[in-house]
Amino acid sequence: MAMKSLKKQRRIQIIALxxxxxxxxxxxxATAMRDGINFFRSPSQVxxxxxxxxxxxxxxxLVEEGTLxxxxxxxxxxxxxDGGATVPVIYTGVLPxxxxxxxxxxxxGRYVDGVFEASEILAKHDETYMPKEVVDALKAQGIYQDPDS
Structure with a gap:
């Protein structure tokens, strides 16, 4: 009898561990991912x-026309x-x-008081080089046309 309860107690300890x-x-x-990966958001999501x-x-x-x-x-x-929403951006540095x-x-960068404060800006000149997330965000808003179609 004592042997059985000892085994059961051991099993419970192993499961708890x-x-x-x-x-x-x-x-x-989760902590490593949060620090290492900067999550992507479209302007609509922001x-x-x-x-x-x-x-x-x-x-x-897309950089909105007339805002630069x-x-x-x-x-x-x-x-x-992204056609659905627009986010103001401020950046100090040399643009690509x-x-x-x-x-x-x-x-x-960070979104502070309604403005995206960018620490880094990358330009994507050609749609074929545009990051998949940006293409998906533009497609979701119905702006993006496939260059192949």
Whole structure:
């Protein structure tokens, strides 16, 4: 009788240990992913559910026509759109050569007080080089036409 309850107790300890180990590893993986991968959002997603100012993420879409303003020094303002929503962007630095209005772009940064503060801007001149996420976001808004069609 005592032997059986000892075995049962041992089994419960092993299961409890496995649950703890699984929980710890899940938390570690989630933390590593959150820090290592900047989640992609379209302008529509940003407007629907604004991320916290502490979160670094990537935004992509088209540089809206008539919004590109080069300020004093290296500060640049423009808006990025996916046709459904538009997000104002501010960036300090040198823009890529291919950066222009009505072209695809991807920016990395934070969304603070209604403005995307970009730390990095990538220009996508040709639709064939546009990141899949940007193409998907534009297709979802019905703007993107396949170059092949």
């Amino acid at each position: 496995a649950v703890v180990a699984l929980t710890v590893s899940t938390v570690l993986i 407007m629907e559910e604004p991320p916290s100012p502490a979160e670094v993420f990537r935004i992509g879409g 303003i080069r300020g004093d020094g290296e500060q640049i303002r423009f808006s990025v759109t 050569d291919l950066f222009e209005e009505n072209q695809g772009m991807v920016g990395t």
